[in-house]
Each structure stands twice: as C-alpha cells, then as structure tokens.
Amino acid sequence: MTIRAASVKDVAARAxxxxxTVSNVLNRxxxxxxxxKARVEAAMAELGFVRNESARxxxxxxxxxxxxxxxxxxxxxxxxxxxxxxxxxxxxDLSLFTCNSNxxxxxxxxxxxxxxxxxxxxxxxxxxxxxxxxxxELPRRGTPVVIVDxxxxxxxxxxxxxxxxxxxxxxxxxxxxxxxxxIAYIGGPDPLGQxxxxxxxxxxxxxxAGLGPEHLVDIGTEALTVDEGRKAGERLVGRPAxxxxxxxxxxxxxxxxxxxxxxxxLRMSIPDDLAIVGYDDIDFAAxxxxxxxxxxQPRRELGRRAAELLLAEATDPQHEHEQVVFTPELVxxxxxx
Amino acid sequence: MTIRAASVKDVAARAxxxxxTVSNVLNRxxxxxxxxKARVEAAMAELGFVRNESARxxxxxxxxxxxxxxxxxxxxxxxxxxxxxxxxxxxxDLSLFTCNSNxxxxxxxxxxxxxxxxxxxxxxxxxxxxxxxxxxELPRRGTPVVIVDxxxxxxxxxxxxxxxxxxxxxxxxxxxxxxxxxIAYIGGPDPLGQxxxxxxxxxxxxxxAGLGPEHLVDIGTEALTVDEGRKAGERLVGRPAxxxxxxxxxxxxxxxxxxxxxxxxLRMSIPDDLAIVGYDDIDFAAxxxxxxxxxxQPRRELGRRAAELLLAEATDPQHEHEQVVFTPELVxxxxxx
DNA sequence: GGACCTAGATGAAAGGTTTCATCCAGTCGA
DNA sequence: TCGACTGGATGAAACCTTTCATCTAGGTCC
Numbered sequence: 001m002t003i004r005a006a007s008v009k010d011v012a013a014r015a016x017x018x019x020x021t022v023s024n025v026l027n028r029x030x031x032x033x034x035x036x037k038a039r040v041e042a043a044m045a046e047l048g049f050v051r052n053e054s055a056r057x058x059x060x061x062x063x064x065x066x067x068x069x070x071x072x073x074x075x076x077x078x079x080x081x082x083x084x085x086x087x088x089x090x091x092x093d094l095s096l097f098t099c100n101s102n103x104x105x106x107x108x109x110x111x112x113x114x115x116x117x118x119x120x121x122x123x124x125x126x127x128x129x130x131x132x133x134x135x136x137e138l139p140r141r142g143t144p145v146v147i148v149d150x151x152x153x154x155x156x157x158x159x160x161x162x163x164x165x166x167x168x169x170x171x172x173x174x175x176x177x178x179x180x181x182x183i184a185y186i187g188g189p190d191p192l193g194q195x196x197x198x199x200x201x202x203x204x205x206x207x208x209a210g211l212g213p214e215h216l217v218d219i220g221t222e223a224l225t226v227d228e229g230r231k232a233g234e235r236l237v238g239r240p241a242x243x244x245x246x247x248x249x250x251x252x253x254x255x256x257x258x259x260x261x262x263x264x265x266l267r268m269s270i271p272d273d274l275a276i277v278g279y280d281d282i283d284f285a286a287x288x289x290x291x292x293x294x295x296x297q298p299r300r301e302l303g304r305r306a307a308e309l310l311l312a313e314a315t316d317p318q319h320e321h322e323q324v325v326f327t328p329e330l331v332x333x334x335x336x337x
Numbered sequence: 338m339t340i341r342a343a344s345v346k347d348v349a350a351r352a353x354x355x356x357x358t359v360s361n362v363l364n365r366x367x368x369x370x371x372x373x374k375a376r377v378e379a380a381m382a383e384l385g386f387v388r389n390e391s392a393r394x395x396x397x398x399x400x401x402x403x404x405x406x407x408x409x410x411x412x413x414x415x416x417x418x419x420x421x422x423x424x425x426x427x428x429x430d431l432s433l434f435t436c437n438s439n440x441x442x443x444x445x446x447x448x449x450x451x452x453x454x455x456x457x458x459x460x461x462x463x464x465x466x467x468x469x470x471x472x473x474e475l476p477r478r479g480t481p482v483v484i485v486d487x488x489x490x491x492x493x494x495x496x497x498x499x500x501x502x503x504x505x506x507x508x509x510x511x512x513x514x515x516x517x518x519x520i521a522y523i524g525g526p527d528p529l530g531q532x533x534x535x536x537x538x539x540x541x542x543x544x545x546a547g548l549g550p551e552h553l554v555d556i557g558t559e560a561l562t563v564d565e566g567r568k569a570g571e572r573l574v575g576r577p578a579x580x581x582x583x584x585x586x587x588x589x590x591x592x593x594x595x596x597x598x599x600x601x602x603l604r605m606s607i608p609d610d611l612a613i614v615g616y617d618d619i620d621f622a623a624x625x626x627x628x629x630x631x632x633x634q635p636r637r638e639l640g641r642r643a644a645e646l647l648l649a650e651a652t653d654p655q656h657e658h659e660q661v662v663f664t665p666e667l668v669x670x671x672x673x674x
Numbered sequence: 675g676g677a678c679c680t681a682g683a684t685g686a687a688a689g690g691t692t693t694c695a696t697c698c699a700g701t702c703g704a
Numbered sequence: 705t706c707g708a709c710t711g712g713a714t715g716a717a718a719c720c721t722t723t724c725a726t727c728t729a730g731g732t733c734c
Binding site: 344345346356357359360361363364388389391392393394395396397 | 719720721722723724
C-alpha cells in the first residue's frame with residue numbers, strides 16, 4: 001500500500017517530463033509526441049496513477065455527475081425510473097448518484113444539501129413535497145432541478161410526468177365496459193396529487209358513461225404499500241355482500257398486490273368475485289399469481305426524458321422550462337378477465 | 338443566478354473578517370466569538386454560500402462517501418441490502434453512492450474506476466465475478482473493498498455473506514418433513530456459487546434423512562429471474578404426472594414467483610399439487626397470492642455489517658480481514674402448508 | 675507596572691489538476 | 705545565412721478549503 005497516491009507531479013518526475021505534459025497526455029493526447037506519450041503512460045502504470053476527481057472538479061467548477069433523489073427505494077417503479085435516467089447519463093458519459101429519501105422530508109433535505117455541495121450538474125427528484133421551497137433555491141443558486149413523476153404549479157422547473165387523470169379514466173372505463181357498476185377506489189393519503197388525479201379520471205369515465213359519482217366508493221389508505229392494500233382488502237370483504245363492490249381500482253400496484261393477496265386468502269375468486277386494476281405496471285404486477293391488469297407508465301422513458309431535460313437546462317443558460325406529460329396505457333391481464 | 342458561486346473568501350470580505358475565521362465558523366464554531374460568528378453567518382446567508390465539497394475533499398485527501406455497487410437493481414433483495422448500508426452510513430454521517438452494474442462486468446469496471454477517482458472511503462460490492470482481478474487492485478492502491486453477499490477464496494477481503502449451504506438444507510429438510518420425496522431444484526446458471534451451495538445444502542438434508550440424491554431433480558435456468566421461473570414451470574408441468582415432482586425449491590424468490598404464477602395459470606393448486614420454497618424472502622414473496630415459504634436472509638443486517646467492516650478497514654490500517662457469515666432462517670407460509 | 679495568559683483572529687501554505695501564455699529546437703523558404 | 709514557422713514541451717496561476725503557526729489585545733495576578 002502506497003503511503004500517498006501518485007499525482008501528476010510524480011508521474012511527470014518519473015517520466016522525466018513536465019507536469020503540463022502529463023496533463024496533455026490525459027486530456028489532449030494528440031498534442032503529445034508518441035514517444036513522450038508512451039513514456040508517460042508507462043510511468044502512470046508503474047506508479048498506479050489514478051486521477052484525482054476532486055481536483056479536476058475543483059478546477060472545472062462542476063462535477064460530471066447527475067443525481068436522482070428517489071422517493072421510495074422499495075418500490076420497483078422508482079428503480080425502473082432510475083434505470084432510465086442511468087441510460088441517458090451513460091450516453092453522455094456522466095455518472096449518476098442515486099439517493100433514496102424514503103419518503104422522509106428530512107432525508108431529502110440532507111441529500112439535496114450534499115448534492116449541491118458536490119456541485120453536481122443537476123438534480124432529478126421525485127420530491128416528498130413538490131411544493132417545498134428548497135426546490136426553488138437550488139436552481140436560483142445555479143443547480144438545475146427537474147421534477148420527476150410529479151408536477152408543480154408555476155413554470156419554475158422542468159418536469160416529467162404521466163397524465164394521471166387519463167390513467168384513472170382508462171382504468172375506470174375498462175371496468176365500466178366490463179359491466180361493473182359498483183367500483184371501489186383504493187388509495188391515499190389524499191394530499192398526494194396522484195391519488196386525487198387518478199380518482200378524478202375515474203369520475204370522468206363514469207360521467208362519460210352517464211353514471212353518477214356514487215358508483216365509485218372511496219376506500220382510503222394511509223400509504224401506497226402492500227400492507228395497506230391488505231388492510232383495504234379486509235375492509236372491503238367485511239362489507240355485506242349486497243353493498244360490496246364488484247371491482248377495485250387501486251392507486252398503485254403495491255396496493256393492488258396486497259388487495260389481491262388478501263382476497264385470495266379470504267377465498268374470493270379473482271376476477272369473478274372482484275376485478276382488480278392496479279397502477280404503474282411494475283414487473284411484479286405481471287408476475288402475480290393472477291396477473292394484474294394495470295395502467296402502464298413509461299417508467300424508463302420517464303427517467304430518460306427527465307435526464308435529457310436536465311442536461312439541456314444545464315448546458316443552455318437561457319433555457320425554457322418544459323413540462324413533459326406522457327400518456328399512460330392500460331394493460332389488460334387476468335385480474336379483470 | 339449568480340455568475341460564480343460565493344466562496345469563503347467572498348464571505349470573509351462581506352463579513353469583514355479573514356478567511357480563516359470563516360473556516361473556523363464552519364469547522365470549529367467554539368473558537369469564534371458569538372458576534373463574529375453571527376456576522377459571518379449573516380454574510381453566508383446573504384451570499385447564498387454553499388461549501389465546495391471538491392475543495393474540501395482535495396484538502397482532506399478522501400471523500401466522505403461510501404459506495405455500493407449493486408448487482409441487479411431490479412431485484413428488491415439488493416435494494417434492501419442497500420438500505421442497510423445506508424443506515425450504517427447515515428449513522429457515521431457519510432453519504433452513500435449507489436451504482437448498479439446490472440450484471441454487466443463492463444459497467445462494473447466503469448463504476449469502480451470512477452469511484453476510485455472520487456477517492457471514496459471504500460467500496461461495497463456484490464460483484465459480477467467475485468474473482469475479478471480489479472477487486473484486488475483497489476485495496477492495493479488504498480481503497481478498501483468489502484464483498485457483499487458473495488465469498489471469495491483467500492483472505493484478501495472482508496466479506497459478508499449468508500450460509501447458503503445451510504439455507505438449502507433448511508429448505509429441503511422442511512420439504513422432506515412434509516413428506517415430499519420427489520423434489521425439484523430450480524436454479525442456474527451453475528457457475529454461480531450460491532446456486533451450487535444451495536443445492537449442496539439440499540443434498541445434505543436428503544442424506545441426513547437417509548434419502549439418496551436421486552430424490553432431488555435438477556431443473557436448470559439461465560438466470561435468476563421471474564421469466565425463467567415461468568419457463569421452469571412449463572417444463573415441470575410438462576412432465577408426465579407420474580414423474581412430476583411434488584415440491585420445488587427455487588434458488589431465489591424471483592424464480593419462485595414465476596413458477597408460482599405459471600402453476601396457477603396451469604390450474605395447479607399450491608401447495609397441494611406442488612409445494613414451493615423460495616429463497617431471499619423479499620417483500621414480494623410474502624405478498625404473493627399464495628404467500629411464499631422462503632429462506633430469509635438478513636438483508637438489511639447484511640448491508641449494515643458490511644458497511645461497518647468497511648469503515649473499520651478504512652480507519653484501521655493494520656486491520657485483519659474478516660469473513661462474516663450470517664445464518665439464514667426458514668419462513669413458512671402458504672406455499673408449503 | 676510588568677509578566678504572563680488566553681480567547682480570538684489572521685493569513686500563508688498545501689492539496690492535485692487543468693489551462694494558457696511562453697519558450698525551444700528544428701525545418702523550410704528565400 | 706537569416707527569418708518565419710511549427711510541433712512539442714514547459715511551468716506558473718487558478719480553483720476553494722482547511723490547518724497551523726503566529727499575532728494581538730485585553731485581563732489577571734503579584
């Protein structure tokens with residue numbers, strides 16, 4: 001183990017050239033004669049030279065990394081979004097740092113601060129609270145921020161999201177077309193814009209079919225988790241058969257999977273006793289014992305596009321903020337047919 | 338937007354103090370009088386001062402971050418390991434960078450190089466190939482490396498893993514005790530040490546019960562994925578009923594979930610027609626329609642312990658490499674009873 | 675009143691890389 | 705033979721923070 005890592009200076013000494021030449025070998029190899037280059041490279045190999053990225057960054061003023069602050073590391077949806085971001089970053093030879101706020105505003109703040117201190121090129125974030133002030137300050141101080149899978153009032157940021165109202169509409173329309181007239185909407189907590197938008201879409205589908213809002217019964221949950229899905233299932237099945245919905249639309253797939261499990265455990269048959277539609281179309285939705293009908297969001301594409309917007313903003317100073325909205329798609333599977 | 342971020346020098350000028358004093362406010366606030374401190378802090382706020390982490394690192398020689406290079410971002414098992422690492426890192430006020438090699442050696446190499454250039458405190462990795470040379474070079478050059486969820490010959494690294502032979506034994510013994518005498522082992526590709534170890538454990542359980550190895554039939558897969566699990570299910574059910582196993586032990590939960598789905602689709606009853614045991618006990622195993630019996634690995638704990646070993650190695654120069662092996666635990670659920 | 679302390683403030687130096695203006699030694703043309 | 709040019713090589717300066725030896729002013733004690 002070397003006591004101190006070799007620096008360009010050491011390499012220069014070993015190769016018998018100036019340190020500027022070593023730097024040229026690294027950054028503009030064409031300006032260096034082949035012999036010199038060979039000598040320098042040999043010296044690097046002998047000394048096990050490794051570039052010091054901190055020093056590069058200090059000099060350059062910015063790092064060559066992006067960051068994604070994801071909302072919930074245990075939801076595969078976000079892992080897929082991250083993967084899309086990574087692909088875009090890779091294409092530009094940038095690194096991606098992934099942080100996980102785990103739905104806690106306090107962790108999110110810590111990460112945002114650190115990332116700003118790192119001088120990352122920019123930050124992609126699915127925020128705990130899209131209206132948090134910190135999201136304004138960062139761009140004001142020079143670190144671009146793109147909001148992923150959320151929207152935000154005003155035209156202060158670029159954002160990439162999916163049309164949740166339309167998604168809700170697709171899901172509900174599908175159930176209505178299958179003849180269901182008593183549909184449960186399972187989701188919460190309500191302050192989440194997505195939970196509300198998807199419900200709005202469902203109401204729209206009802207209205208379009210000439211049905212009143214009473215055909216959709218709300219079953220609130222405290223979070224969008226498998227466990228909450230199970231609990232919702234219990235409550236649902238607890239209802240007297242006459243007033244029990246024949247179909248359920250869940251605000252995400254985790255809820256739907258929990259619901260599905262609870263229903264199977266309680267000996268209900270899916271989709272005969274209860275048709276289920278989820279949201280997100282995570283891989284585990286297709287992998288469920290009764291494959292889940294779900295509203296697919298273009299997860300990778302979401303990440304990819306967000307990264308592109310970020311890079312555009314990072315390179316072009318007078319850039320116009322853009323709100324990209326993707327279109328969701330219904331994927332019909334066994335849980336509704 | 339400021340043309341250039343404010344530096345300590347700017348803050349010092351604004352507050353009418355020397356730059357050393359600003360640094361003291363940041364790093365040793367007790368050595369600064371309250372009035373001065375207040376003045377400096379006001380100046381910082383006015384200028385929107387943000388520490389430059391590159392410069393700190395350059396000065397310090399090392400960054401204050403760990404990194405985890407995970408093998409497969411789409412397997413929730415690794416997300417949980419990462420979460421454990423994060424907890425340990427958080428406790429020490431370190432950042433964690435998570436990278437995802439996605440099972441590709443070439444991505445892994447890229448990330449390792451970058452992380453070394455970043456001078457991270459150390460690297461945790463679940464390697465594509467535990468015997469890769471690069472894993473030796475990093476520690477030789479001063480960046481400690483801890484191997485997670487894999488083991489490696491020799492005593493060259495710290496590593497944290499779970500006793501896979503024992504896990505296989507637990508799974509198979511459980512099935513044997515339930516009366517199964519014709520058990521499928523589903524897993525592959527074979528070069529994976531874990532796939533082999535878990536099979537070895539299963540054979541051991543058979544032997545202990547006085548049963549020959551012919552009671553375990555091998556069904557190879559090309560990867561440990563849901564899709565491969567489905568395919569294995571097709572092959573399994575395709576067998577004539579007389580020679581069809583009555584139970585299956587899968588090398589991980591993704592395979593088991595795919596198998597479960599295929600069986601349900603083909604109208605087999607779980608566990609009556611086929612009992613299934615998975616491995617890893619990811620959350621989705623418990624959430625399956627027929628909750629999956631699985632061998633639980635202490636995922637968070639795995640990550641946490643690995644991070645601790647890494648920090649120990651990073652701080653203590655003459656540190657002894659340690660191979661931690663955790664004990665797995667069988668979690669019995671509906672898929673076997 | 676002088677010696678001694680102490681809390682607080684100072685600023686130069688170091689850390690590794692990149693850039694850029696400068697320099698050097700050949701080569702070519704006239 | 706001289707001047708102009710060129711491909712290469714050079715090294716000082718800048719990037720920003722932290723540390724540490726040094727300095728100052730005010731207070732305490734005899």
